[in-house]
Amino acid sequence: LNPTLYILGSNSATPTRERHPTSQILKIDNQKIMLDCGEGTQNQLLKFGIRHTGITHICISHLHGDHYFGLIGLLSTMSLSGRKDVLHLIGPPPLKEIIDLQISYGGIHLNFEIAFYPTNPEERCLVTQTKSFEIISFPLKHRIHCTGFLINELPKGRHIIKSEVEKYNIPFIYYNSLKAGSDFTSSDGTMIPNKLLTEDPSPTIQYAFCSDTIFDTEIVKYIQNVDVLYHEATFMKNQEDRANLYFHSTAEQAAIIAKMAKVGQLIIGHFSSRYENLNLLLDESKTVFENTYLAEEGNSFEITKA
Amino acid sequence: LNPTLYILGSNSATPTRERHPTSQILKIDNQKIMLDCGEGTQNQLLKFGIRHTGITHICISHLHGDHYFGLIGLLSTMSLSGRKDVLHLIGPPPLKEIIDLQISYGGIHLNFEIAFYPTNPEERCLVTQTKSFEIISFPLKHRIHCTGFLINELPKGRHIIKSEVEKYNIPFIYYNSLKAGSDFTSSDGTMIPNKLLTEDPSPTIQYAFCSDTIFDTEIVKYIQNVDVLYHEATFMKNQEDRANLYFHSTAEQAAIIAKMAKVGQLIIGHFSSRYENLNLLLDESKTVFENTYLAEEGNSFEITKA
Numbered sequence: 001l002n003p004t005l006y007i008l009g010s011n012s013a014t015p016t017r018e019r020h021p022t023s024q025i026l027k028i029d030n031q032k033i034m035l036d037c038g039e040g041t042q043n044q045l046l047k048f049g050i051r052h053t054g055i056t057h058i059c060i061s062h063l064h065g066d067h068y069f070g071l072i073g074l075l076s077t078m079s080l081s082g083r084k085d086v087l088h089l090i091g092p093p094p095l096k097e098i099i100d101l102q103i104s105y106g107g108i109h110l111n112f113e114i115a116f117y118p119t120n121p122e123e124r125c126l127v128t129q130t131k132s133f134e135i136i137s138f139p140l141k142h143r144i145h146c147t148g149f150l151i152n153e154l155p156k157g158r159h160i161i162k163s164e165v166e167k168y169n170i171p172f173i174y175y176n177s178l179k180a181g182s183d184f185t186s187s188d189g190t191m192i193p194n195k196l197l198t199e200d201p202s203p204t205i206q207y208a209f210c211s212d213t214i215f216d217t218e219i220v221k222y223i224q225n226v227d228v229l230y231h232e233a234t235f236m237k238n239q240e241d242r243a244n245l246y247f248h249s250t251a252e253q254a255a256i257i258a259k260m261a262k263v264g265q266l267i268i269g270h271f272s273s274r275y276e277n278l279n280l281l282l283d284e285s286k287t288v289f290e291n292t293y294l295a296e297e298g299n300s301f302e303i304t305k306a
Numbered sequence: 307l308n309p310t311l312y313i314l315g316s317n318s319a320t321p322t323r324e325r326h327p328t329s330q331i332l333k334i335d336n337q338k339i340m341l342d343c344g345e346g347t348q349n350q351l352l353k354f355g356i357r358h359t360g361i362t363h364i365c366i367s368h369l370h371g372d373h374y375f376g377l378i379g380l381l382s383t384m385s386l387s388g389r390k391d392v393l394h395l396i397g398p399p400p401l402k403e404i405i406d407l408q409i410s411y412g413g414i415h416l417n418f419e420i421a422f423y424p425t426n427p428e429e430r431c432l433v434t435q436t437k438s439f440e441i442i443s444f445p446l447k448h449r450i451h452c453t454g455f456l457i458n459e460l461p462k463g464r465h466i467i468k469s470e471v472e473k474y475n476i477p478f479i480y481y482n483s484l485k486a487g488s489d490f491t492s493s494d495g496t497m498i499p500n501k502l503l504t505e506d507p508s509p510t511i512q513y514a515f516c517s518d519t520i521f522d523t524e525i526v527k528y529i530q531n532v533d534v535l536y537h538e539a540t541f542m543k544n545q546e547d548r549a550n551l552y553f554h555s556t557a558e559q560a561a562i563i564a565k566m567a568k569v570g571q572l573i574i575g576h577f578s579s580r581y582e583n584l585n586l587l588l589d590e591s592k593t594v595f596e597n598t599y600l601a602e603e604g605n606s607f608e609i610t611k612a
Contacts, residue, residue, distance in 0.1 A: 014383040017352045039379040040346045046323045063411045065382045069375075073345040076371045077320040094411040101407060105369045105400040107450040144413040 003028040003153060003205055003303045005228065008044040010269030010295040012234050012248075013066055020044055020297055021066035022270060024230070025055070026207055028153055029132040034058040035149060035209045035230075041070035042077050048298055052078055057128070059135065060091030061211035062146035068095070072102050079110045086113045090127050090135065092145045093118040121145040124222055129154070138222035140213040142247045148210040150222060158198035168192055203305040208263070212270060214244060215253035220261045227306040229258050230295060233268035233281055251281040255288035264306020269295030309334040309459060309511055309609045311534065314350040316575030316601040318540050318554075319372055326350055326603055327372035328576060330536070331361070332513055334459055335438040340364040341455060341515045341536075347376035348383050354604055358384055363434070365441065366397030367517035368452035374401070378408050385416045392419045396433050396441065398451045399424040427451040430528055435460070444528035446519040448553045454516040456528060464504035474498055509611040514569070518576060520550060521559035526567045533612040535564050536601060539574035539587055557587040561594035570612020575601030 004027045009020030021038025025045075032055045034041075045052055052074065060068045068091070078087070089095070096116045103110060117127050124138040133154055137147040157179025165175070170184055170192075178184065184192045206226040210219060213232060223229055234248035243250050249257075251268055258266035266289050271278055278294050285292040293301065310333045315326030327344025331351075338361045340347075351358055358380065366374045374397070384393070395401070402422045409416060423433050430444040439460055443453040463485025471481070476490055476498075484490065490498045512532040516525065519538060529535055540554035549556050555563075557574055564572035572595050577584055584600050591598040599607065 014386055015349055015352065017349075020349075039376065040349055043321055043323075043326075043346055043349075046321065063408075063413075065379055065408070065412060065414075069379045069382075070345065073371055073375045076375075080319055092411070094407075098404075098407055098411065101400075101404055102369075102371070105398070105404065105450075106371060107369075108371075144411075 002202065003207070005207065005230075005267075005301045005303060006048065006050060007269070007295045007297050007299045008041055008048065008050075009038055009297050010271060011066070012232075012270045012272050014273065015040065016273050019271070019273070021069075022211060023070065024209070024295075025050060026151060026303075027054075028151070030054060031056045031130065031132060033133075033135070033151060036061055036067040036211055037071040037074060038066045039069040039073075042074045044297065052081070053083070055087070056085070056130075057088040057090065057135065059137075059149045059209075060089070060095055061140070061148065061209070062142060062144055063092055063094065063098075064144065064212065067211060072099060075099065075110065075114070076108065079108065079112065083112045086115050088115045088117065088128060090117045090137070090149075091119060092121070119145075119147045121147055132156075136222075138219065140210060140219065141216045142212045142214065146212055148208060148213070148219065148222065150226065151207045151209075153204035153206070155204055156201040158194070159201045160198050164197050168197070170197070205303045205305055207303055210257075212247070213249060214247040215249050215257070217257070217260060220257060223257075223261045223263065225262050225306075227264040228267060228301065228303050229261065229263040229265070230267045230269060231257055232270035233285060234270050234272050236275070236281060236284055239272075251284040252288055255285040255292060258289040258292070264291070265301075266292045267295050267301065268292060308508065309513070311513065311536075311573075311607045311609055312354065312356060313575070313601045313603050313605045314347055314354065314356075315344055315603050316577060317372070318538075318576045318578050320579060321346065322579050325577070325579070327376075328517060329376065330515070330601075331356060332457060332609075333360075334457070336360060337362045337436065337438060339439075339441070339457060342367055342373040342517055343377040343380060344372045345375040345379075348380045350603065358387070359389070361393070362391070362436075363394040363396065363441065365443075365455045365515075366395075366401055367446070367454065367515070368448060368450055369398055369400065369404075370450065370518065373517060377401075378405060381405065381416065381420075382414065385414065385418065389418045392421050394421045394423065394434060396423045396443070396455075397425060398427070425451075425453045427453055438462075442528075444525065446516060446525065447522045448518045448520065452518055454514060454519070454525065454528065456532065457513045457515075459510035459512070461510055462507040464500070465507050466504050470503050474503070476503070511609045511611055513609055516563075518553070519555060520553040521555050521563070523563070523566060526563060529563075529567045529569065531568050531612075533570040534573060534607065534609050535567065535569040535571070536573045536575060537563055538576035539591060540576050540578050542581070542587060542590055545578075557590040558594055561591040561598060564595040564598070570597070571607075572598045573601045573607065574598060
């Protein structure tokens with residue numbers, strides 16, 4: 001199963017009747033990483049039938065409301081639903097204070113632990129690493145402390161060929177050593193070479209998330225060659241002055257970054273409410289970087305090696 | 307135009323696919339008073355076509371998330387929409403700190419002033435008074451600092467009979483004195499008595515909002531004879547122990563309060579997600595207090611003198 005990205009919302013600033021603020025879920029190896037969590041994200045999860053139970057990590061890029069006002073509600077719901085597993089929360093340092101204050105005055109007892117990792121807006125940092133992936137934060141240029149996130153899938157064990165291991169009656173307890181590349185020796189001394197029993201794992205993927213940023217070629221070095229890049233595209237080219245003023249990007253600028261970084265695929269989002277027809281933004285981006293897609297809520301993208 | 311109550315949400319604790327947390331709008335004389343503001347309230351306003359521009363007062367009963375997590379998002383949207391008018395915010399004292407913290411770390415400049423009125427959980431207090439209504443808070447017994455709100459419409463001027471004032475060619479500038487009960491004397495000295503030109507205004511109404519409370523007959527004295535009472539009814543009678551444990555009420559208990567207080571009409575809400583068929587709660591309440599209605603989101607109630 002390849003990693004899959006689910007778009008829960010991608011509107012900028014304020015919600016509209018049809019569009020919700022930024023939130024995404026990246027599912028890798030049965031773990032779910034949430035990227036930003038605008039107001040109503042828990043409703044979007046319900047709407048699209050994505051359970052919050054498997055969310056292990058939540059990454060918040062910055063403290064503008066359209067990127068995190070849904071977090072406290074989601075945490076409350078997780079607790080009321082009986083969550084016991086630790087939640088890894090990654091975001092700007094004051095995020096912890098804001099959450100703690102609301103929990104404290106609400107007289108709430110969270111049933112699970114929050115492991116908080118404050119982001120550093122000054123440099124690229126490895127935030128955390130699991131068996132399956134690592135999360136790296138990197139600086140984005142926005143009006144306040146803001147970071148992007150790079151998620152690198154980590155090397156996986158070799159892929160076991162089910163029919164072959166069954167043919168040789170290899171017990172389950174040997175699977176891990178097969179995945180690590182070992183040959184198998186049966187009780188009668190016969191050696192079955194690993195290459196008969198396993199095949200190369202699917203290649204690891206890289207996903208980069210650039211939530212809110214002015215056009216900034218400095219970020220190219222952090223996202224070089226990623227398989228999929230999400231980059232905000234709040235405005236069209238004819239609003240470039242406005243984009244600069246508010247530290248946002250145009251669809252063309254997102255495409256230029258994608259091209260410079262030689263990414264496999266570009267997904268644009270964080271659309272200004274002024275655009276009813278998002279294909280205008282898509283077309284503008286495609287003129288510079290053909291392999292562009294829209295982060296429309298409800299869409300999902302299987303992420304494969306570019 | 308009679309005052310009208312709009313239900314935006316009435317589910318307890320966590321949202322479901324179909325039901326949102328507590329929020330209501332009471333519209334009196336073109337001013338809108340919001341009562342509680344759970345997450346996603348601004349989306350509910352959009353959904354039901356109610357503009358946030360006329361909201362002059364927001365009353366927050368207590369700091370459990372399902373009653374206020376939508377407030378910061380609504381305030382942000384009001385500011386981004388260019389609001390300039392002061393907003394009167396009424397709620398537990400820490401609410402101001404929570405809002406200020408999020409505004410400050412978000413680098414947000416609100417374009418309008420918030421006039422904050424901290425509630426007192428110990429006794430009945432007149433919070434604020436406008437030309438058309440007054441807002442009174444009163445203690446509710448819940449797990450944390452919690453108040454109900456009583457909204458009293460204030461005496462209105464006499465109702466001008468349009469056809470009559472036109473018949474006598476009475477200039478607009480005299481309308482206020484007619485409303486106050488004065489007779490009219492024309493330039494030729496003819497006196498037209500007020501009773502020919504005006505009629506009695508519609509009677510003033512009283513609405514009481516009891517968001518979250520254990521069954522508590524102490525509140526009866528605060529809500530005596532109101533025209534419409536909203537009272538939470540989280541559970542059914544067979545979950546009365548659970549209701550007590552969490553400081554909530556059953557549908558039967560809400561009806562007992564309504565009956566004791568001799569109110570005109572009862573609206574129940576704050577339904578536990580366990581109830582798919584809300585008519586079970588309605589029927590339970592009706593056995594004690596016949597004139598009961600469900601606070602289902604999207605419903606509106608014209609409030610008239612009982």
